[in-house]
Amino acid sequence: MRYTRSAAVAISATAALALVTGCGSGGTSDAGSSGSGSSGEKVDLTLWLPTQEDSQKAGLETLVSDFEAANPDITVKYEERSVDDHKTALRQVAGTDAGPDIYWYWEGPGLGGELVNAGMSLDLTKYYDQYGWSDRFSDAALAGITQYGQHDGIPWTLQGEAIYYNKTLFAKAGITGTPTSYDELVADADKLVAAGITPIQFGGTVNWHVMRLLDSLIETECGSTVADALNTTQQGWDSEPCVTDAFTALKTWGEKYINQGFMGISNDDSSQLFYTGQAAMALEGTWFDANLTDNGVNPDDIGIFAFPTGTGRLYGFGEAYYVNATSKHPDEAAKFLDFITSTAEQQKVVGAWAAMSPNVDVAPATGNPLHELWPPIFKAATGLYINNDQNLSLDQTTEYWRIQNSVLTGDIAPADAGAEFQKFIDANS
Amino acid sequence: MTTTTPPVARRDARRADPPRPRAKRSPFVRALPYLVPAGLLYGYFLVYPMIDAVRLSFYDWSGFRTEPQVWVGLRNYVRAFTADPVFWTAFKNSLIWVVLSLAIPMMLSLLLALGLNRKLLGRNLFRSVFYLPAVFASITVAAMWRWIYNPTLGAVNQGLKAIGLESWTHQWLGDPKIALYSVFVAAIWQSVGFNMVLFLAGLQQVPVELVEAARIDGAHGLQIFRNVTLPALRPTFVVVVILTIINSLKVFDLVVGMTGGGPAQSTQVLALWSWTQSFQNHTFGQGSAVATVLLIISLALVVPYLAWALRGEDH
Numbered sequence: 001m002r003y004t005r006s007a008a009v010a011i012s013a014t015a016a017l018a019l020v021t022g023c024g025s026g027g028t029s030d031a032g033s034s035g036s037g038s039s040g041e042k043v044d045l046t047l048w049l050p051t052q053e054d055s056q057k058a059g060l061e062t063l064v065s066d067f068e069a070a071n072p073d074i075t076v077k078y079e080e081r082s083v084d085d086h087k088t089a090l091r092q093v094a095g096t097d098a099g100p101d102i103y104w105y106w107e108g109p110g111l112g113g114e115l116v117n118a119g120m121s122l123d124l125t126k127y128y129d130q131y132g133w134s135d136r137f138s139d140a141a142l143a144g145i146t147q148y149g150q151h152d153g154i155p156w157t158l159q160g161e162a163i164y165y166n167k168t169l170f171a172k173a174g175i176t177g178t179p180t181s182y183d184e185l186v187a188d189a190d191k192l193v194a195a196g197i198t199p200i201q202f203g204g205t206v207n208w209h210v211m212r213l214l215d216s217l218i219e220t221e222c223g224s225t226v227a228d229a230l231n232t233t234q235q236g237w238d239s240e241p242c243v244t245d246a247f248t249a250l251k252t253w254g255e256k257y258i259n260q261g262f263m264g265i266s267n268d269d270s271s272q273l274f275y276t277g278q279a280a281m282a283l284e285g286t287w288f289d290a291n292l293t294d295n296g297v298n299p300d301d302i303g304i305f306a307f308p309t310g311t312g313r314l315y316g317f318g319e320a321y322y323v324n325a326t327s328k329h330p331d332e333a334a335k336f337l338d339f340i341t342s343t344a345e346q347q348k349v350v351g352a353w354a355a356m357s358p359n360v361d362v363a364p365a366t367g368n369p370l371h372e373l374w375p376p377i378f379k380a381a382t383g384l385y386i387n388n389d390q391n392l393s394l395d396q397t398t399e400y401w402r403i404q405n406s407v408l409t410g411d412i413a414p415a416d417a418g419a420e421f422q423k424f425i426d427a428n429s
Numbered sequence: 430m431t432t433t434t435p436p437v438a439r440r441d442a443r444r445a446d447p448p449r450p451r452a453k454r455s456p457f458v459r460a461l462p463y464l465v466p467a468g469l470l471y472g473y474f475l476v477y478p479m480i481d482a483v484r485l486s487f488y489d490w491s492g493f494r495t496e497p498q499v500w501v502g503l504r505n506y507v508r509a510f511t512a513d514p515v516f517w518t519a520f521k522n523s524l525i526w527v528v529l530s531l532a533i534p535m536m537l538s539l540l541l542a543l544g545l546n547r548k549l550l551g552r553n554l555f556r557s558v559f560y561l562p563a564v565f566a567s568i569t570v571a572a573m574w575r576w577i578y579n580p581t582l583g584a585v586n587q588g589l590k591a592i593g594l595e596s597w598t599h600q601w602l603g604d605p606k607i608a609l610y611s612v613f614v615a616a617i618w619q620s621v622g623f624n625m626v627l628f629l630a631g632l633q634q635v636p637v638e639l640v641e642a643a644r645i646d647g648a649h650g651l652q653i654f655r656n657v658t659l660p661a662l663r664p665t666f667v668v669v670v671i672l673t674i675i676n677s678l679k680v681f682d683l684v685v686g687m688t689g690g691g692p693a694q695s696t697q698v699l700a701l702w703s704w705t706q707s708f709q710n711h712t713f714g715q716g717s718a719v720a721t722v723l724l725i726i727s728l729a730l731v732v733p734y735l736a737w738a739l740r741g742e743d744h
Contacts, residue, residue: 088708095494114711118493204603205689261580263692264603269579395710399514405693409605420514427512 043332047078047321049104050086055290059352063340066348070339074332084206087111094120101327102336104156107144107318108390110397115322116148122323123150127334136341138360140384144318153320154337157354160378161212161285161315161387162306164292169197169280170303178305182220185308189257192280199257201279203267204408207401208389210262212283214250214404215388216307216315221245224311224385231391236422243418247407254408263408271295283307285316286354289370299369306377314381317390319353399424479724486717492707498714505718515694516719519702522609523678523723526616526698527730530677534617535669538624543654545625546632556629560622567619571686574615578602578687602688605695612687612696616680624669631665632658667738671731678727699723 052060064076079100081089086104093099094115105112115121128134128151134142141155163185165178170188173195179185189199202210219227222242229235230243237243254262259273273279275295282288293299306314321340323333339345346357351365355374365371389397403421406412412420486505490498509516545556562570577584578601586598601611635658643653681700684690690697690705697705699719707716 091492091711092708118491119495120493205691207691261600261603264578264580264600264608264688395706395712398705398710402514402694405691409693409695411605411693411695424514427508 041073043074043329045074045076045102045329045332045336046100047076047102047104048086048089048100049078049080050083051080053287053290054294056287056352059349062348063345066345067336067339071332071335074336076336083208090115090120091118094118095326097326099324099326101324101329101333103322103324105153105320105322106387106390107147107153107320108386109147110388110390110392110394112144112152112320112322112390113148114394116152120322120325121148121152122325122327122330123152124154124323124334125151127151127338131334131338133338133341136360137358141318141358145320153322154341155318155358156321156341157286157319157358158356159285159287159316159319159354160306160374160381161283161317162304162377163200164274164282164284164288165303165305166274166277166280167301167303169195169277173197173280178303179308181308182310189253193256198259198273198279200253200281200283201259201270201273202262202283203265203270204263204405205266207405208387209267209270210258210408211388211401211404212315213253214246215385216283216309217246217249217253218243219311219313219315219385220307220309221249224313224383227311227385231385231388233392233396233425237425238419238422240418244415247414247417250404251407251410251414263405286356286371286374289355289368289374290352292370293368302370304370304373304377306381309385311385312380312382313385314377314383315387316384317386395428396425482717483721483724484717485713486721488714490713491711492713493711501714505714506722508715509718509722513715515697515702518694519697519699519719520722522697523680523699523726525609526613526680527674527677529613530616530620530673531670534620535624535673537617537621538669539628541621541625542628542632543658546629556625559625562619562621563623563626565619567682568686570615570619571683574612574618575602575687578611603692605692608688608692609696612683615687616683619683620673620676624673627665627669627672628662631662634665635661663738667735670738671735674730674734675727678723678730699726 049060060078064078068075080086090099090103090105091114095118099120105115107113112121124133133154137145137155138158141158144158145151145153145155169192173188173191175188175191179188192199200213202213204210215231218230222230222240226235226240226242230237230240259270259279262270270279271282271291272295274282275292275297284291289299292302321337323330323337327333341359343359343361346359346362350357350362351367351371355371356364356378364375388400392400400421403412403417407414407417485498487500487502488498489501489505490496541559545552545559565573576582578586580586580598580600580603583601585601589595589597599607602608639657639661640653643657648656679700680698681704684696684698684701685704688696690701700723703716703719703723705716706719707713710716
């Protein structure tokens, strides 16, 4: 009896200790790869990216299966998450062994730059030399890769953002052309309202959706030089009257031109209004070409024009694939990235993620009529202004969204918005 | 006649010393081997993270392993109380949630339990129907109610329009004045069933003979409830109140699923704001400071109440 009880005690304590030790070790295998990585042995690469639309998923499957066929020893597994969950997941695994080998991310300082500063991005300079990538991508695309002093990632898309509009609804409101100035845009919005049509749709619960409008209004009211200084917090938000003008314009849009109830719905819900012809405009990017056709919209019914800021710059950002600095298989990861950006593979999938391939030798996509509308828009642009959640730090972005939404709900007056934001920047500098 | 004594008995008979009494081990010592595994797990997964969160509240850290933790003393607390534009909103919303949780879903649960403790047709079906929402994960409840509140397609606004009350339609989750209460309605729907089950269990402990004696003495329903049922339900009330306070202070899933803390942080609560500061803003020191404040509030509410309740039971 005594022996049995002691044995039970010993077994229980040993099991508990093993469980605690196993849990506390931080994991002994990295989620990304298996195998030793030496040549000839099986290698699993993991790739993390945001949830893909149907045509994007099909394109990704093509790239992965072609790569695996050409490299039987390497398997590529990808994990998709919603935009915000994707950001959170990568931030949580930065610097640990739990991250993927390759991750897709936005290039701007507030997002991609944050992970670069955390040491998550592997410097790919040697692979640029090995594979000749500097000749494969345009200077504009490479600018986002080299902005942090090394080669972080490879360009995947250069996304332009502009206003998609429903031609039928515009005609119904008596609008015959596209606006070339901000005043004309507002006049067109008034015509749509008069015709009983919701001018533009946004989903307010995902703060970055309405943020696109605010960013464009800041560019419009402040001009490119002041906007850049504000967006990089080199100039005080309480020092420029144009900031009040931008927030005042935002409040007007919220009251008169945006879909009713937008503050309580997501962008997925609000986009349905555009897909079903219940809203005339959407401020989206080149990825939206595929979204529209995947949701059954006739592309011939849709037109695109750049937000008429008056500065000549196009709203947009770059997206890249990065190699995790903690990856145990950087060579294989670089091999995969070289493969998927090659001319042969890009020709198969061009148009799935953006109208134009990052590879300069690949012609723009032709399958979707909307893709053909983008080259002239890019050509006419004198530069790019990027989304502010890629300019500002994380806590500044949270506060920027709070003030943006507070102006829309009436809790903060437009005249106080700039000062409120600057107070936060100063308190946390 | 000769009796033969077995050898063992003869040997025992030659022993003069009486057997020593075995030392009696205390119940706690006897239970220790069974407590140690659970204790280790509890310590590692609950106590250690709690202590580490309090420790981290005195540091500035981005959360990235590649960056060091920098000692800042009380700065995170000073910032939370004086310069954080969201903290006091989250604090106020958390307290509102506690008060409303004690006032509304708890009382509804009690009323439902009293009603479903009687013999009536379909009683078990009703009990199941009211309990069912408690089975759903909070994030599922959030997704359901987000659609119910959808301003154009949701059941609430569509129903109001259908009965001619279009003027009553609202941005239930988009209006900062009412969004918190809209989320709270979903919380009532989810939580009423669980407390109802606790009260039903407590009502089975009410002595039937006391109730009958009170009836014979001429007491009516309310008098029986106040003088017989309520005192018998006291232990159940203690459990329900403590669970309600704790669950309402740590509300997270419903808010993050329905509003994300918006619009404009108007539905932010302390648990979610702590998470936002740590995992979205990557200011782990500030997030831990908010979490520590939440811990102190929880202890300040629960411990005195528990002490008072236990003292009452002793009496």
